Each structure stands twice: as structure tokens, then as C-alpha cells.
Amino acid sequence: MPPAPLPPLGQRPEILRMEGVNKTFRGNVVALNGMTLGVGQGDFISLLGPSGCGKSTALRLIAGLMQPTTGRIRWTEAQSQGDLGVVFQEPTLMPWATVAQNVWLPFRLRGESYASVRDRVEEVLKLVGLEKFRAAYPRELSGGMKMRVSIARAMVTRPKLILMDEPFAALDEITRFKLNNDLLEMKAAIGCTVIFVTHSVFESVFLSDRIVVMAARPGRVSAELTVDAPYPRHEDFRTSAEYAARCRAASDALHTAMELAA
Amino acid sequence: MSLTNAEHGPAGASAPVDLEESRRHRRQSVEKIARWTLPAFVLLAMLFLWDRIVVWNEIPHYILPSPGNVWESLTTDWPILFDAALLTGRVTLMALALAVIGGAGLAILFNQSRMIEMSFYPYAVILQVTPVVSIAPLIFIYVSSKTVGMLLCAWIVAFFPVLSSTTLGLNSVDHNLRDLFRIYGASRWQRLWMLQLPSALPYFLGGLKIAGGLSLIGAVVAELVAGTGGVGAGLAFRIQEAGYRLNIARMFAALGLVAMMGVMIFAALSLFSHFMLRKWHESALKRET
Numbered sequence: 001m002p003p004a005p006l007p008p009l010g011q012r013p014e015i016l017r018m019e020g021v022n023k024t025f026r027g028n029v030v031a032l033n034g035m036t037l038g039v040g041q042g043d044f045i046s047l048l049g050p051s052g053c054g055k056s057t058a059l060r061l062i063a064g065l066m067q068p069t070t071g072r073i074r075w076t077e078a079q080s081q082g083d084l085g086v087v088f089q090e091p092t093l094m095p096w097a098t099v100a101q102n103v104w105l106p107f108r109l110r111g112e113s114y115a116s117v118r119d120r121v122e123e124v125l126k127l128v129g130l131e132k133f134r135a136a137y138p139r140e141l142s143g144g145m146k147m148r149v150s151i152a153r154a155m156v157t158r159p160k161l162i163l164m165d166e167p168f169a170a171l172d173e174i175t176r177f178k179l180n181n182d183l184l185e186m187k188a189a190i191g192c193t194v195i196f197v198t199h200s201v202f203e204s205v206f207l208s209d210r211i212v213v214m215a216a217r218p219g220r221v222s223a224e225l226t227v228d229a230p231y232p233r234h235e236d237f238r239t240s241a242e243y244a245a246r247c248r249a250a251s252d253a254l255h256t257a258m259e260l261a262a
Numbered sequence: 263m264s265l266t267n268a269e270h271g272p273a274g275a276s277a278p279v280d281l282e283e284s285r286r287h288r289r290q291s292v293e294k295i296a297r298w299t300l301p302a303f304v305l306l307a308m309l310f311l312w313d314r315i316v317v318w319n320e321i322p323h324y325i326l327p328s329p330g331n332v333w334e335s336l337t338t339d340w341p342i343l344f345d346a347a348l349l350t351g352r353v354t355l356m357a358l359a360l361a362v363i364g365g366a367g368l369a370i371l372f373n374q375s376r377m378i379e380m381s382f383y384p385y386a387v388i389l390q391v392t393p394v395v396s397i398a399p400l401i402f403i404y405v406s407s408k409t410v411g412m413l414l415c416a417w418i419v420a421f422f423p424v425l426s427s428t429t430l431g432l433n434s435v436d437h438n439l440r441d442l443f444r445i446y447g448a449s450r451w452q453r454l455w456m457l458q459l460p461s462a463l464p465y466f467l468g469g470l471k472i473a474g475g476l477s478l479i480g481a482v483v484a485e486l487v488a489g490t491g492g493v494g495a496g497l498a499f500r501i502q503e504a505g506y507r508l509n510i511a512r513m514f515a516a517l518g519l520v521a522m523m524g525v526m527i528f529a530a531l532s533l534f535s536h537f538m539l540r541k542w543h544e545s546a547l548k549r550e551t
Binding site: 096 | 463
């Protein structure tokens with residue numbers, strides 16, 4: 001059952017709002033300064049910026065792994081804080097468990113037996129194209145396949161929100177392009193919202209409909225761009241003139257952000 | 263990887279193999295045979311040399327028996343030695359089991375409560391660094407049962423490697439996986455059972471291999487201190503007794519048995535460790551090139 005078509009940007013119900021969020025670490029290191037961001041249901045938001053701009057901190061705050069020093073993060077009733085999936089830069093799989101067992105983990109931690117969720121696990125493994133590898137151990141898989149398992153694990157519970165922290169940064173470019181394409185298909189298939197941390201301009205333009213450009217020292221939001229090219233986006237979008245123009249605009253915004261910090 | 267691919271590449275098995283590759287292949291097969299034959303050859307050479315030294319110098323058997331004498335003693339004294347080996351082996355295995363339960367149990371307890379760890383860890387270290395030979399006589403004053411005393415001695419030597427390596431393992435959990443468990447709201451019990459214990463398994467098995475050897479040492483030391491009486495005689499006691507009687511051949515035979523037991527324990531634990539880890543751990547992975 002495909003999800004209902006997305007309303008245009010700006011008309012989507014908000015599921016989460018960061019309001020003037022500050023995070024200061026010990027030694028007066030300001031990781032994040034006054035970040036305000038509304039996340040609409042179905043958005044694909046990229047947090048784009050140089051290292052030290054607080055993009056990973058923002059993600060960890062949303063994930064509930066940290067508390068803001070000041071400001072707050074409001075969740076709407078439709079979205080509870082626990083209902084999210086996470087993908088880290090490393091695949092972060094349990095090496096002692098098979099692919100299927102790794103994907104089962106979110107359900108298992110809720111106390112659901114494998115038998116009761118087998119269909120869901122199979123379905124999501126098919127979605128990431130690894131249904132033949134359900135009994136394999138992570139060490140038998142390539143880097144790209146491990147990342148697919150990680151994505152499958154994040155999606156298996158069909159969370160409304162998926163947080164991704166530079167998930168493809170360690171992969172080679174061919175694998176990264178392929179995973180970019182597949183990620184968009186998977187997102188459309190389960191109809192979730194994605195917040196995606198990256199330092200790649202090209203990746204952010206290809207994937208997202210909103211790009212939040214961040215600056216460092218202190219970490220803060222410097223600009224927001226929208227990419228209103230329609231989905232589904234395919235490989236030909238990568239070579240289009242529109243894509244090139246968007247990339248230039250995002251690149252300029254990133255440069256401005258980096259000059260701010262300098 | 264690339265080398266393996268080259269071997270089975272599109273050109274197939276008939277593709278010419280370059281000189282370096284064939285040399286590498288030959289070296290590997292030679293090493294495979296040499297791994298077993300060389301030590302066996304060294305053993306035979308040593309036995310031969312030993313025999314010749316005894317015969318040529320006419321050394322009396324109560325000073326240095328020939329290998330033949332030792333073999334004779336091993337076969338004729340087999341009932342005595344076998345009983346002794348059984349006793350020592352039983353104490354060793356029981357002590358090892360206790361070391362596993364105690365060491366891993368303490369590690370889990372320490373891991374669950376930092377306060378308990380801070381309170382007791384220094385004493386675990388002190389217990390470990392004090393030579394067991396110097397503790398053993400005290401133990402046999404307060405513990406009336408010889409078996410319990412011997413177990414206690416062997417346990418004191420053997421539990422620490424299990425404790426320290428399991429502690430290390432429980433703390434070596436991938437921090438992203440730890441975050442993931444937190445995000446999914448895992449309970450402390452779920453985190454321990456599904457994350458920390460599997461992460462600690464390779465470390466625990468490493469400690470177990472060391473503990474196996476140490477529990478044999480502990481059992482032997484305890485026997486030497488405890489003497490016989492009540493529980494029958496183990497191998498260490500047989501060595502001591504044979505020494506008093508100048509039955510040097512039997513000393514060698516018993517010593518050989520103790521060494522054999524050590525090797526068997528190590529081999530069994532290595533095999534066990536391999537089977538526990540072979541599916542997923544790097545240490546059990548055969549390199550492809």
C-alpha cells in the first residue's frame with residue numbers, strides 16, 4: 001500500500017520543532033547556538049555544513065541522546081520521541097547476529113518475537129535488496145551491503161522519522177550514488193520523514209527538498225534552501241542543468257557559512 | 263582478495279600462474295607439512311639423544327632414567343598414575359568451573375555497579391598478586407576438607423584472568439550500538455544480555471584459556487602443600503613421593519602426564535573458543551590471501 005502523495009513544502013503538518021536550542025559542552029564549547037527548525041511530515045531535510053558546525057549534535061539532541069542546555073524540542077502528538085530510526089556513519093551492526101536478527105533488533109527490544117514480525121523483516125530486506133542474505137553474518141557483507149542492513153533496521157518499524165548521520169561518507173562513490181537512489185525509493189515506499197547529516201553538497205541537493213546550511217564556531221543555522229525539483233528523482237536528475245544550478249547555490253551558501261566562521 | 267580473484271579469474275584454472283604466485287603456493291604447502299613434522303622430529307631427536315647420553319655415560323637409572331625406563335614406569339605404574347591424574351584433573355576442572363562462575367559473575371556485578379567495583383576490585387587484584395604458595399598453608403589451617411582447600415587454592419589463581427578479561431569485554435561495547443539500544447529504549451537487562459555479553463564473549467574466551475592453565479597450576483600447588491590423607495593422592499603428590507623413593511622414572515612419567523593434561527585443557531578450550539566464535543569473530547576468520 002503506497003503512502004498518500006506528499007503535500008507541497010510548507011503545507012505539511014509539523015511533527016517536530018526545535019526552538020532556540022543551545023547546547024554548550026564543558027569548557028564553554030558552544031556546539032549549537034539558537035537553532036530553530038520546524039520539521040514537516042514527509043520532509044527530506046539535509047543538515048549541511050563543515051565539521052564542528054553542530055550538525056551531529058543537532059541529530060543527537062533530536063534522538064534524545066542529549067538534553068539541550070537551553071531551548072526546547074517539541075514533538076507533536078502524532079510523533080512520539082521513541083518512534084524513530086537511526087543510521088550512523090558506521091553500519092553499527094551486531095557482528096554476532098545474522099542480517100535478519102540485526103534487522104529484528106528494534107522489535108526484539110520491544111519484546112516482539114521473531115516469528116511475529118518475520119513478514120516485516122522479510123519485507124524490509126526485500127526493500128533494500130538483501131532478502132537472499134538474511135542468514136549471512138555482517139562480516140560476509142561488503143560495506144554498502146552492511147549499510148543497507150543498517151537502513152533496513154532503521155525502517156523496519158516504519159517510524160515516521162529517520163535520522164541519518166553521514167551514513168554514506170565512508171563508502172566509495174559508485175556505491176554512494178546507488179544508495180542515494182535507493183534511499184529515495186525506500187523513503188517514498190514507507191513514507192517517512194528524514195533528517196540527513198552530510199558534508200556533501202551534491203548528496204544534499206540530490207536527496208533533499210530542504211537544505212539547512214550550518215556554520216561552525218559556534219554551530220548555528222546559516223541559511224535554508226529549498227530544492228523543489230519533484231520526486232521521484234532518478235539518475236538523470238544528477239546530470240540536469242537544474243541540478244547543477246542547485247548545487248552551485250548550495251555551494252555558495254556553504255561558502256558564506258564557512259566565511260562566517262572564519 | 264585481488265590475488266584470489268586472479269587465481270579464479272575469467273581465464274580459468276588453465277591461466278598461467280606467475281612465478282611469485284606459484285612460489286607462495288609452494289611455501290604454503292611446505293609450511294603445512296612442517297607444522298607437524300618438525301616438532302615430531304625434534305621430539306624424536308631429543309629422545310634419541312637422551313637415550314644415548316644415558317647409555318654411553320652409564321648413568322644409573324636413579325639419577326637419570328632412559329626414555330625406555332620412563333615408558334616402562336608409565337605402563338607398569340599406570341593404575342596408580344591414572345588414579346592420580348583423575349584426582350588432579352577433577353580438582354582442576356572443578357576449580358576452572360568455579361573460576362568461570364566466580365570471575366564472570368564478579369565481572370557482571372562490577373559492571374552493573376560502579377560502586378561495588380570500586381569497593382572490591384583492589385582486593386581482587388591483591389588476591390591475585392599474592393603468590394598462592396604463600397596463601398595455601400593458611401587455607402589448609404582453616405579449611406578442614408582437603409578437597410575444598412585445594413579447590414579454593416586453584417580458584418584463587420584461576421578466577422582473575424576471567425574477571426579482568428570479561429570486565430574489559432563488557433566495557434568494550436561499540437558506542438554507536440550502545441546509543442542505538444538507548445534510542446530504542448532497551449532495559450538494563452536487555453543491554454546486558456543482548457549487547458554486552460555477546461561483545462564480551464571473545465574477551466571472556468581469551469581469559470578462559472589462561473584460566474585453564476592456571477587452574478592446573480593451582481591444583482598442583484595445592485596438592486604439594488596439602489599432602490595426602492583423606493582424599494587420595496594426585497599427580498603432584500605422586501611426583502613428590504617418587505622423589506623421596508628415588509624412583510626418578512616415575513617422576514618423569516607423572517610429570518609427562520601433568521604436561522599432557524595441561525595441553526589437553528588448552529586444546530579443548532581453544533576448540534571450544536573456535537566453535538563459539540567461528541561464525542562471526544575476526545579471530546576465527548581464515549584470511550583469503
